[in-house]
Amino acid sequence: MSGDAVIVCKGVGKRYGRKWIVRDIDLEVRAGELLGLIGPGGHGKSVLLRLLAGLATPDEGEVRVRGKNLADIDPFELAELRREYGYLFQNYALFDFMSVADNVAFPLRQAGGVEEPEIARRVKERLEQLGLGEALDRFPSELSGGMKKRVGMARATIGEPAIVLYDDPSAGLDPVTSSKIFRLVRTMHHSQDDVASVVVSHDIDRMKVICDRYVMIFEGKVLFDGPEEAIEGADPMVGKFFFGSLGQSSGAS
Amino acid sequence: MNGALKSLASSVGGAVLAIAETIGGAVTLLFRILRALFPPRYDAEGVWRSFYNVGVKSYPIVVMTALFVGAIMVIQTAFYVKKTGATGIIGYGVGFSVFAEIGPILIGLMFSGRVGANNTAELGTMVVTEQVDALRALAIDPLPYLVVPRFLAMLGMLTLLMVLGDLFAIVGAALTAQLLVGFHWRVLVADLLQSRLLDEFTMGLVKAACFGISISCISCYFGLAVRGGATGVGRAVNNSVVSNATAIFVIDFVVGYLYSL
CATH class of the missing domain: 3.40.50.300 (P-loop containing nucleotide triphosphate hydrolases)
Incomplete structure (x- = not known):
């Protein structure tokens, strides 16, 4: 609609x-x-x-x-x-000096007004939704291309733009991962x-x-x-x- | 002949324009940084991270440089002191040259090579991997977030490192005097303390602060202006190192001249 x-x-x-x-x-x-x-x-x-x-x-x-x-x-x-806005960059554009959790939490922290426990809860929830619940403390350099895309997607949508x-x-990305990413785009779009x-x-x-x-x-x-x-x-x-x-x-x- | 002249004029003109562009870019960045300092709206965590990266990680190289600067100055001065028998000037000679000239220049160059080049490469990589755009897309101005913390860290830490460097230069000088040249270290230190080199010491600190400002502005300017992927980053680092070294000599000359008036 x-x-x-x-x-x-x-x-x-x-x-x-x-x-x-x-x-x-x-x-x-x-x-x-x-x-x-x-x-x-x-x-x-x-x-x-x-x-x-x-x-x-x-x-x-x-x-x-x-x-x-x-x-x-x-x-x-x-x-x-x-x-x-939320923006997913073609080359991920993840901040390489931050962990996955910090990357995703970044827009919320910068916007202010959300308590740290709530940020942690939302980040965990979003990453689990994208199948990255285990990657919270990892750094972008330790992730595959598909995982980086999903982290980028989590960061782009965490603030509910x-x-x-x-x-x-x-x-x-390979065809299987691509299909998964497009399905996630649709899920993210319909989540709000x-x-x-x-x-x-x-x-x-x-x-x-x-x-x-x-x-x-x-x-x-x-x-x-x-x-x-x-x-x-x-x-x-x-x-x-x-x-x-x-x-x-x-x-x- | 005409073609050769044209080519020469074109090369000279191009070089002059490039220098003007760099100076203009770095000075404009300096003004933007100064404006961003008040009211403070920069990332406090980023400032501490920069202080650690710039200061704590640089002190070994500064200490090592300073020890050798002190040692070299004693060896150079000792030759004339022995020849003339004027043992009373060894402390003055070492202190004057270390505090006012050789110390600031060499520590500034080492700092520029380590911190300035690293800074340009880091920012340049952030540009080509769209991390800077990502900040902008997240409504964050890259200037207070990325540049201001680096500026504050380089200004503050290079000044502090210069004090540390002066101290270790004296240690290096005293050790060399005692172990290699045959002067008692106490003679050197006592002479140095009696020489009242406060002006030279403060001149070194002023130079360090100016170097910190120029290294931060030049390295950030080249880092943020990167275009064209990995090749662009390499070119920017190269330009940054050369420009920083040139700026250090120019600043050293200007500050030295102003102190001599």
């Missing part, structure tokens, strides 16, 4: 040097929906995700979160907005009401199982925006990518 638009992009463009990575992006992310950002590798999906999170600033257009233009607000307001962004959650989730991936088969709507990015532009049922009437490239194997061997961008 999707509700009001939480993030709205209007004419968004981002370039590195003279090369436009994404351009003229119009996009809405709605409360309660699980949106799949799909497309071949190197076409701007991850860059767009960073723009949605305010981790990159658009060179044209605007990204509005709950009506506020991310480029116009002051750093404190931006920090407040970011508390509504209203917007969760997953950057290629299956990158570098009205969460807006965006998943970047080129792993269409697994995306089909979890996503409500798809936005296909091709050569930095939106080629398709809609549910799976609408693909038939769309650009042939979309069907080719969605039902075929166009670009699926390359890494997500």
Whole structure:
């Protein structure tokens, strides 16, 4: 079930040097929906995700979160907005000087207002939910890729954010672990009401199982925006990518 | 000829721009750090962790450097003292050079090599593995969380380590005087204490504090500016070490000149 638009992009463009990575992006992310950002590798999906999170600033257009233009607000307001986000990074981005438990507890400790015993309880509960109950005291360097992904997922969702962004959650993982990770994405999404989730991936088969709507990015532009049922009437490239194997061997961008 | 001149001008211009960029980046970072200090909103645990990493882990290298600095200065001074028979100046000679010049420079360079390079590599790795972005995504400003604790630790600990270094340089000098050069250690220490080298001692501490500020700003600047994976980290560490060493000599000259006025 999707509700009001939480993030709205209007004419968004981002370039590195003279090369436009994404351009003229119009996009809405709605409360309660699980949106799949799909497309071949190197076409701007991850860059767009960073723009949605305010981790990159658009060179044209605007990204509005709950009506506020991310480029116009002051750093404190931006920090407040970011508390509504959870972000799973493609390369995990776990703090390697912290244990798994401390990594997951980090957003709660930084946000303040939660007592330490309650933090410990919630961290343990979340890690057990993700099958990592035994890894509390281990360090990221001692974990496998799949475990790191799940720790990243626990950290991204422990604060029960209203917007969760997953950057290629299956990158570098074997098919079995990938399927498990996508199922966890769905579980995390449905564990709260009205969460807006965006998943970047080129792993269409697994995306089909979890996503409500798809936005296909091709050569930095939106080629398709809609549910799976609408693909038939769309650009042939979309069907080719969605039902075929166009670009699926390359890494997500 | 024209092409060669153009190429030369381009190289010189590029180097000047790179130096200006580094100085500008480090100075801008310094101002941002100073602004972030008030009101204090940095991570107290991170500050203690940095003090431990920067100070406690660095003292062996500082002690070792200081012992050798003291020893070398005695050996160098003893030659002239024996030649002229002016045994009364051995303490002064050692103290002056250790407190004011050789001690701060060598300890600063060792500290920069250990702590500054490590700091650039650590921050650079955090950048390329998206840990810095993760902080931002979690609504945490990397400056007070990552940079300010390192700044405070390098400023505070290098100054303290310089005091420790001066002490061990005297120990190194006294041991060398006694065991290798044939002067009684008490003569050296008594002469040193009578020489009233308080100005030189404070000059060394001022230099240490300035080195701490420059090493922290330069190493953090290069660490946070890393682009391009492992190669980028390696390049940043290299630039950081060279820039820190250059800054140490420039600061040493400026502080020394100001004290001479």
